[in-house]
Amino acid sequence: MRIITHLCPACGTVVAANELENNRVMKCPGLGCQEVLRFEDLPEDAREHFLKNRNRYQT
């Protein structure tokens, strides 16, 4: 199973794709970081894979 994450370019906080997809647009959860993270920040193939297999990333 492919594990998809995104690295905040400002602070290095790592966010899993399920979290990005849930929020679509979110403030980086890193301490004091003001960066805005988006599901669209993921590479296109990663987004497509996630959305195609979305149920596997839910609980």
Added chain:
Amino acid sequence: MKGVLLSGGTGSRLRPITHTGPKQLVPVANKPVLEYAIEDLKEADITEIGVILGNKGREEIQELLGDGSKYGVDITYIVQGNPLGLAHAAGCARDFVGDDDFVMYLGDNILKSGVTDLVENFEAGDYRAGIALQEVDNPQAFGIADVDEEGNVTELIEKPDEPPTNLALIGMYVFSPAVFNAIDDLEPSWRGELEITDAIQDLLEDDYEIDSHVVTGWWKDTGKPVDILEANRLVLEDKDLNTAGVVEDGAETDGRIELADSAVIEEGAVVRGPVSIAANTTIKSGTYVGPYTSIGANSTLEDIHIENSVVIGDSEITANGRIADSLLGRNANVESADDLLPEGRRLVVGENSQLKL
């Protein structure tokens, strides 16, 4: 070597305590369980730590740990979100870990001997993983490792009917980055999670050497209230306890007592250690605090007899009664109903509470 500290999970077995906070912040001997893990990693010279956050209690964990500087470590947060298994959590840490080896530590576990020996054993050989094991009396109830004469793991078996050894996996691991390739190949188990034991099994099938390290001191998974009490007992048994607060004349104390410098044991109170009493807490006259009890900060105890219990803090406990083997959440108050009519106990009890009256 880096550290990956798992701090997700729902804490369902610790409800109602975990209705309002993550299980990793429940205190043992007046210190959140998670801080023991940070200290163990620091002791093993691991100062770059990735903290995995789930869906619950993130802000509280970040508020406690901050950037790690107060512990002398550097913390990076890794938001796993949905609980998709330990291997998924490890996989989420891939960018943080890079080409380093890493210790994976379950943040609700606490162990006497730390992880230094586990790390040193791993680094002494050419291993792709190292697994902490402990001898158990009921191996049928655990994931069990079989090992050869040199201590290399040969097989992992989940809850075997006929266990080849009594060596249970306790949830502490060291991995090389090779584990990420094994994780890439995993499929979710029957419970929908990526299992770390499946990743280790894949490493074994690829003929990589896996080290085993048998932990000799105690180890506790603090997942249930009874486990918190047991961990509290074990830590108080071992910990150096310093009495910095005020013990008034006429108070009776015996044994080892940790008393914060702003805490007071007043005249007419009896405290028998090992006990931990946190800041701004007052033990008033008529109170008995017995062995293996931790009383959290900003609490007042009067007339109560309490032993082998954990009071998390901000509590008023003033009933004339006996409390034993109990876990009281933050802001929980226990007062007397003696003067109330009609006679009877008055309870405001949250979901999943357990009372034995």
